[in-house]
Amino acid sequence: MKISLHIFSVHENEDQFQQLPASDLKKLDTELAVNEWLFFTYTGGCEIITIAEENKKPLTTAELQECIAQIAPQFSHCLKNTRELHSETAIIQLLKNIAGLHEDRSGRLLLEPIRDAFELAIEEGFAGPILHYLFQKGIWLHEKIRMESSYYKFAVNPATVLRELAGKIFGSVKNKCIHFIGWHEDFQKVVTELSAAGAQDFLLHCTKPRFVHPKIRQSNTPPSKINGQLETADMILIGELDSDFQLQKSAIARRMTAQNNARLLICNYSTNEKIIKNVKRIYNVFSYEKAELTHLIKHNTNSRDAVLPDITTWFEHESKEFFRWLESDKRYSFAGMVGASREMQRIFELISRVARTNVTILIDGESGTGKELVARAVHNLSSRSERQFVAVNCGAIPDALLESELFGHEKGAFTGADYAKAGLIETAEGGTILLDEIAELQPHLQVKLLRFLQEGETKRVGGTETRHPNVRVLAATNKNLSDLVEAGTFRSDLYYRLNVLQLTLPPLRERGKDVVLIANYFLKRINKSFQKEVQEFSSEALQALIEYTWPGNVRELENAVERACALAVGSKIAIFDLPPALQNQKQDSGRPTATEVSLTLKDMERQHILSVLDHYDWNYEEASKALAIGRTTLWRKLREYGVEQKP
Structure with missing residues (x-):
């Protein structure tokens, strides 16, 4: 793949680029004619990354400039200063943008416009699995930097530094009132930063009205009278003034009296240091x-x-990993899961975002959709990956034992409790616990689990000691918990505690051609386990896989591929190797019968070959084609089975 990143910047006095509307992006898509691409704008510039096949000649920077200018003439005067990056350099730059290492001229992280542009590109089909991978990895790197380094603890944007300073003085800038005396170029960014943090009131004292941030009220106050209008101020920021001005001690004394000596922050941005002397x-x-x-x-x-x-070094490592992934058959794989569909790529992206946090996650979806795989992915990508992952099926353990299994018990707590035992929550110390089939939890256990989630406390059955295990909780269900809450069988407060973030897995029938990707993944794995040389599915078998509705989802698909691989003769899986449900396209489970289970692999192969011969009226030519083996091999198999002629 050819990967290029084109960076366009504008002069200091240029306005911010506006993101192109979807109609213009579609025109650009036609002109680019590449596999995937992403275009995003920000204050001071715009960037476009393109991903194309090796044999395709990419547009030069000059051609790209002309292309964008024709589609969006308002950009033509801005696309002057350019930079072009390729391959690994382009990937590292993009990952750094997504991870939040770069800002635009306004101090806004490039992650924000990239995220907005990415969402639009996904909707319109401009972004595919490669950009999905890069976006997920960039988000993961952002969390890794935040959790494992001090990089983000040090603000370097002037407005952010002021906001953090105010936060240390006031605790919070929420509802604070900021007075500006005169103006400074940094004040626009200061208003944006402080208003985002909750500041409500901004007042500018100036002799002449000026075009400033829309959230600022303006007071046409001469310098001689400003000292009499500061009683409501929590912060006073002083910029450049047209005339002499000095902040009076008496004015600040009146303000301190009016607000019961509440803290006041004053910052002098002017070159006159005598103003606040x-x-x-x-x-x-x-x-x-x-x-x-x-x-x-x-x-x-x-x-x-x-x-x-x-x-x-993290970015360099991830760039190398990306190119290894790009050249392998793992392009559609993520943390042990496979999927190229938009729905699954979105799930992968969300996992990347939240894995390194400690947020509780509720994973729901039909049986067989891979809920435990998602939970394991969250654990493996988290900072807890070196510790235990414990999966508990709440529906498989009798109610009488489940409390003891989860929370442990002390010696003598009940008949048969001959020794103290740690619960599974304690066992998962430092790691992650998955509570599968959480809907089956009985009311008294719901109360106990809720206390653990709220207070981080547990007590063993029959014990009095309060324990505080450090465990991340994930929950999974194939039921609609909100319906159970309405029915009164599941506690609403526990539901809200579990449902901090919900990951809903789509059924396999809604994942399009993911079926083929997953089937090939299973085929490779099962083929190796069976020590066979089955390489692929026939076109008829593939079509059957695609058309089937898969009521058992991924689990049913795995069973179907395992059965087909066991029956297959030769290098291809034929339609007749698949379960009867797929051959006939009937909506049943496709599971083998008790008779089939009792057969040996050789018996099943004999039965399968004979059924194919019956289908083709014992036409050896047609039957051997359907079985993807030669006629000589077919005759040899029949001799092995003692079948010389049609029975």
Whole structure:
């Protein structure tokens, strides 16, 4: 695959690029004619990544500029400064963008516009499994950096530094009132940052109205009267002024009296250091010069740079892993699961996002859709992967034993409790526990599980000691828990605790050609286990797999492939090797009968060959073609079975 990343930047005074509407993106898709692509815009530029076959000549940067300018003329004057990256360099750059290492000119992480553009590209079909993989991996790297390094602890954006400083002083900037005296170029970003954190009121004192952030109220106040209008301020930010101004000690004293000496933050962004000279030593007034904030940014930048080499090796490693994945047959695989459909790629993406957190996840879906596989993927991609993964089937353990199995018991707690035993939740210490068939949990156990989820506490049966196991809880069900809540058989508070995040697995019948991908995956694995040389499915067999509705989902497909591989003679699985349900396209389970189970592999092969011969009225030519073996092999098999002629 040829992978290219084109980066276009604009001059400092240019407006932000606007994302192209879907109609223009479709035109661009026609012009590009590549396998997959993603186009995203941000303040100061735009980028487009293209993925094409090796034999396709990609568009040059100049051709791409012309193409975009024709579709969106408003971009023509902006596409001037360009940079072009290829292969591994392009992949590392994109992964860093997604992981949040790069910002645009406004201080906004590029992850945000990429996420929005990716969602649109998925809907329109511009992004496929390769971009899915990269987006998932970028999100995973973001979480890895956040959890395993101090990189994100050091803010380097001036507006973010101010917001964090205010957070340390006030605890929270929610509902705070910010007064601006004069203006500074950083104040636009400050308003965006503080309003996102919950600040509500922004007031600008200036002699002339000016075009500023829409959330700012403007007060046409001359400098001589500003000192009399600061009583409501929680923060005072001072920019450049047209005339002389000095913050008066008496004005701050009035403000402190009006707000019962509540803390006040003052930052001087102007070049005149005398402005806040008089208020530096007032109790509960925190005052800073711009130079002090700049020094803090420099310190944070140096701290980030110190950990960056380790982080860079992560990106280099993941880039190499990507190209190995791209060249292998694992392109549609993710953490032990297989799927190219939009539904499953979305599931894979969500797993990447939440695996490294400790959030509780409810996994639901029909029986056989792979709920335990999803749970294992979450565990294996988390920081708990080195510790135990414990799966408990709540419906398979008798009610009388389940409490003891989950929470443990003390010696003598009940008849037969001859020794103390740790529960499965304790056993999973530091790791993950999956509570499968959670809907089968009885009411008294629901109460006990709820306490563990809320307080992190457990008590063994018959015990008084409170334990605090460090365990992540995942739950799975094939039932609709919200319906059970309405019916009164499942506690609503437990449901909400479990359902922090819900992953709903689609049934196999809704996953399109994933059926073929999964069938080939099972064939390769089972073929190796059976020590056979079955390589593929016949076209008729593939069509049967696609058309069948799979009421048993992935589990039924695995059983069907195992049966077919056992029966197959030669290198291909024929339609007659599949279960009767697929041959006849009837909606039954396709499971082997008790008689079939008792047969040896040789007996099943003999029975299968004879049924194919019967179907073709013992026409050896047609039968051997259907069985994907030569006529000589067919005759040899018949002699082995003692069959010389049609019985």
